[in-house]
Amino acid sequence: MSSIEAQTGDTSSQRTAAIYPTKENKACQKATQGSAAGGCAFDGAKVVLQPIVDVAHLIHAPPACEGNSWDNRGAASSGPVLWRTSFTTDITEIDIVTGDTDQKLLEAIREIKKGYAPAAIFVYGTCVSELIGGNIDAVCRHAAQKFAIPVVPVKSPGFRGSKSVGNRIAGEALLEHVIGTVEADNTSPYDINILGEFNLSGEFWLVKPLLDRLGIRVRACIPGDARFAQVGSAHRSRAAMVVCSTAQINLARKMEARWDIPFFEGSFYGISGTSESLRRIAQLLVNKGAGLAFLHRTEELIADEEERVWKNLEVYRRRLVGKRVHLNTGGVKSWSIVHALIEIGMEIIGTSVKKSTVRDKEKIKQMLKNESRLHHTMAASKLYAVLRGQKPDIMLSGGRTQFVALEAKIPWLDVNQERQHPYAGYEGMVKLAQEIDLAIHSPIWAQLREPEPW
Known part of the structure; x- marks a missing residue:
């Protein structure tokens, strides 16, 4: 011993x-x-x-x-x-x-x-x-x-x-x-947790100013840009939002059962997605004791931001409406980015649902109205055949499949964890539209598709 x-x-x-x-x-018995x-x-x-x-x-x-x-x-x-x-x-x-x-x-x-x-x-x-x-x-x-x-x-x-x-x-x-090991002495009726938000490329920093304007304090963003003490005091929040349900839905459920912290699953991708998430956060806080005036303040902020962002999007929307997209990602992005792209008039010809939950898949089915556009896994050779056959205007995916798109002479944009630009919130939606527009309308694609000069 x-x-x-x-x-x-x-x-x-x-x-x-x-x-x-x-x-x-039984924790280990699920592995296959x-x-x-x-x-x-x-x-x-x-x-x-x-x-x-x-x-x-x-x-x-x-x-x-x-x-x-x-x-x-x-x-x-x-x-x-x-x-x-x-x-x-x-x-x-x-x-x-x-x-x-x-x-x-x-x-x-x-x-x-x-x-x-x-x-x-x-x-x-x-x-x-x-x-x-x-x-x-x-x-x-x-x-x-x-x-x-x-x-x-x-x-x-x-x-x-x-x-x-x-x-x-x-x-x-x-x-x-960790959670529950740190006691907070500065709690307020407007404390929330954000679960499953990784702050990729600083995305959460585009959302936090909106919450700050409403007087909402993010006690713990788990895990993006989090501190140990913040996570330790997360049990003192009044409500929670789950961004990536694949990663953190079980944690949210157990925190609700143990500390009575209600939660919902939402997204900060897209205009209506961001607005709906702000509304649901506000409603949960009102249910937990915040005044009804909080809902009116939230609606005023949403109206101001939506008016501004639609104005900024107009130049890109005219150039992107009707463009066809193939999305090869998973998890929360499989439905949240789909919804964001549909908002600006783009057509989704297919999306991966790998690592997506059952609820995620149901959301996609409601948006696309066609289950044949959903695929779980696709080998590189099959993905190449799909791109060559359906000829989308762009593919959105992670770095693993970028060369499949390039081989098929299809514009490609990284929307996975390696991406260099933040796409969350109202400002992030404008950035996403801008990057898609730049990729699709780059002059290199017309040159690449021309017959070989010899």
């Missing part, structure tokens, strides 16, 4: 039960062959938690695991940069043979505390550390007491399933070890 086992009481049999679940422990393709549970957990910017994220694994997942989102921070520093315990073949990595993990936590003084340390368990029986929970408890710093275990081995499973694991870790 190791010294850490002796202090915590955790035994190897208990650790084995966590790795190989029984009927009572191939479910981790495109991102495993560890990737999903890291995606959700890494944008908490004043936390040190320690990967208990060989360096390859960290190299695969580090900085894989375009999230932005308004201050701390610690979240962009890569930490790993560097498990080696010798460590795997001996099977005792607990002391190595404890030493890594000590070094991080001494050298970086983070607000907290998140420790990610991976396939290797879990399979050799690492006692992450016990080490984290011991380290938290020994070094007087919050140390959060995130048991997210890739074999537990897909990236979506990892999203839920991250939410469970926050619920069990």
Whole structure:
């Protein structure tokens, strides 16, 4: 028995039960062959938690695991940069043979505390550390007491399933070890949480000024540009909005059950989507005690912003109306961007629903009125055939499929996490229309489609 086992009481049999679940422990039983393709549970957990910017994220694994997942989102921070520093315990073949990595993990936590003084340390368990029986929970408890710093275990081995499973694991870790650990002394009737917002390319910074004008305070945006203390006090908010339901819907449901924080699923993409989200936030706050005048103030802001943004969009709308779009993304973007593009008169000829929830898919069906335009997965060769056959004016997707579009001589715009421009809120809608217009009407496409001069 190791010294850490002796202090915590955790035994190897208990650790084995966590790795190989029984009927009572069903969390790991949902994994199926191939479910981790495109991102495993560890990737999903890291995606959700890494944008908490004043936390040190320690990967208990060989360096390859960290190299695969580090900085894989375009999230932005308004201050701390610690979240962009890569930490790993560097498990080696010798460590795997001996099977005792607990002391190595404890030493890594000590070094991080001494050298970086983070607000907290998140420790990610991976396939290797879990399979050799690492006692992450016990080490984290011991380290938290020994070094007087919050140390959060995130048991997210890739074999537990897909990236979506990892999203839920991250939410469970926050619920069990972080949310509710910080008491706020400055609560107000206008405090809200935004869940599943990653602040990609600083998108949330286009939305926050609208909330500020209404007097709404975002107590915790989880995870985009979040601080550990903000997440810890999230239980004192009056209402919540879920932006990406795939990532955080379970967290929202459990926070509602535990702390009576009502929530809704919404989007800040598109004009009407942004307006509807502001209305629903206002209504939830009124239901929780804010005055009825708050609704009138919200409608005044919406009217002013919509009038201004439609005026700014007119020049692009004339050039984009009737243009045909193929959307190859997933999650909340599979319906929120569809709705935004339909608003400005564009035609959606197809959209991916990979990683979208059942509710997401229902929203798309209501908008497109044609289920044949929805596809779950599509190999590059099939996607190429679709683009060549249907000849859309542009494809919106992530970087993985950009070369398929370019090979098909179709304009392409990045709308996934690697994008360089923010598209949320009223201002973001204008930027999205501008970028689509620039891509479609670039003179290179006419030249590219001409017959070879020889």
